[in-house]
Amino acid sequence: MMAEDKKVLVELKNLDLTFNKGKRNANKAINDVSFHIYEGETFGLVGESGSGKTTIGRAILKLYDKDITGGDILFNGTDVRNLKGQELRDFRSQAQMIFQDPQASLNGRLRIKDVVAEGIDVNGLAKDEADRTRQVEELLKLVGLNRDHLTRYPHEFSGGQRQRIGIARALAVKPKFIVADEPISALDVSIQAQVVNLMKDIQAKENLTYLFIAHDLSMVKYISDRIGVMHWGKILEIGTSDQVYNHPIHPYTKSLLSSIPAPDPISERGRTPIVYDPTTELDGQEREMREIEPGHFVFSTEAEAAEYKNNLI
Numbered sequence: 224m225m226a227e228d229k230k231v232l233v234e235l236k237n238l239d240l241t242f243n244k245g246k247r248n249a250n251k252a253i254n255d256v257s258f259h260i261y262e263g264e265t266f267g268l269v270g271e272s273g274s275g276k277t278t279i280g281r282a283i284l285k286l287y288d289k290d291i292t293g294g295d296i297l298f299n300g301t302d303v304r305n306l307k308g309q310e311l312r313d314f315r316s317q318a319q320m321i322f323q324d325p326q327a328s329l330n331g332r333l334r335i336k337d338v339v340a341e342g343i344d345v346n347g348l349a350k351d352e353a354d355r356t357r358q359v360e361e362l363l364k365l366v367g368l369n370r371d372h373l374t375r376y377p378h379e380f381s382g383g384q385r386q387r388i389g390i391a392r393a394l395a396v397k398p399k400f401i402v403a404d405e406p407i408s409a410l411d412v413s414i415q416a417q418v419v420n421l422m423k424d425i426q427a428k429e430n431l432t433y434l435f436i437a438h439d440l441s442m443v444k445y446i447s448d449r450i451g452v453m454h455w456g457k458i459l460e461i462g463t464s465d466q467v468y469n470h471p472i473h474p475y476t477k478s479l480l481s482s483i484p485a486p487d488p489i490s491e492r493g494r495t496p497i498v499y500d501p502t503t504e505l506d507g508q509e510r511e512m513r514e515i516e517p518g519h520f521v522f523s524t525e526a527e528a529a530e531y532k533n534n535l536i
């Protein structure tokens with residue numbers, strides 16, 4: 224992909240976010256995070272539980288406006304916090320979310336056709352009942368389900384099918400951008416690849432942009448063009464999927480990769496988990512994102528960056 228030719232759809236500039244600001248339980252969940260997502264690409268965000276991935280996804284969707292303490296979140300060049308009136312309504316349909324647990328995120332009392340049509344109804348996107356049904360049927364077809372499923376309830380479906388319904392529901396309002404928050408973590412491993420492939424197919428058809436959140440890199444590397452690695456509210460490494468997965472630089476990324484079990488018993492026996500000492504992040508030294516090779520950035524001091532560059536050769 225030629226990054227220079229691409230249009231930036233989402234951009235975070237030095238984002239700081241603190242939950243419970245000013246209170247005793249204040250929690251600086253996001254600390255000076257900057258990255259951008261090109262239109263049509265998938266940006267993977269990985270890191271352990273509590274590192275701030277979901278917070279970033281939800282902040283982009285304007286769910287935490289009041290908790291932002293610094294920086295900007297731009298969507299199509301406009302700070303999402305400044306959106307009003309029609310622009311805000313447009314944004315609400317252009318930016319959607321797919322959740323980890325399709326069981327919990329789908330209203331169990333509604334039939335599938337009404338679950339999927341929710342966004343169509345809210346935004347008045349159907350001319351009449353027949354048009355509404357036609358749109359829902361098309362969406363179900365897109366995600367590999369059919370019209371026989373229209374009148375069933377969420378509990379009648381498997382986990383993978385429910386996630387397909389969640390995807391159809393997000394697509395109903397014709398979004399440009401989707402935050403997919405651990406969309407496959409709750410699924411059987413055998414189903415995970417199917418859902419990832421479905422998301423890739425739909426992305427190509429609809430020119431969608433994804434922020435794909437996950438706690439490890441095993442599936443993210445297949446779907447992402449670029450990946451950001453988070454720890455303690457900061458991004459520690461950003462690069463192409465190949466750079467981050469096959470040529471990781473930051474010790475945290477290395478440890479995250481070494482924690483993925485190998486698919487076969489022989490390599491699994493030879494796998495040595497790398498232990499990461501996070502206290503180096505607290506040594507008081509000035510660190511920033513530095514470009515170690517083209518497009519590959521690592522949170523580092525000048526000396527560390529020089530060492531990383533040396534090690535490339």
Ligand SMILES: Nc1ncnc2c1ncn2[C@@H]1O[C@H](COP(=O)(O)OP(=O)(O)OP(=O)(O)O)[C@@H](O)[C@H]1O
Pocket residue numbers: 242243250252270271272273274275276277278279438
């Ligand atoms: N609404 C909230 N109010 C207060 N603190 C919150 C809220 N949401 C998240 N946090 C805190 O912010 C930090 C980042 O949480 P976040 O959910 O973004 O992490 P995550 O990387 O997505 O983890 P997980 O994979 O467990 O979802 C955590 O310390 C969490 O406890």
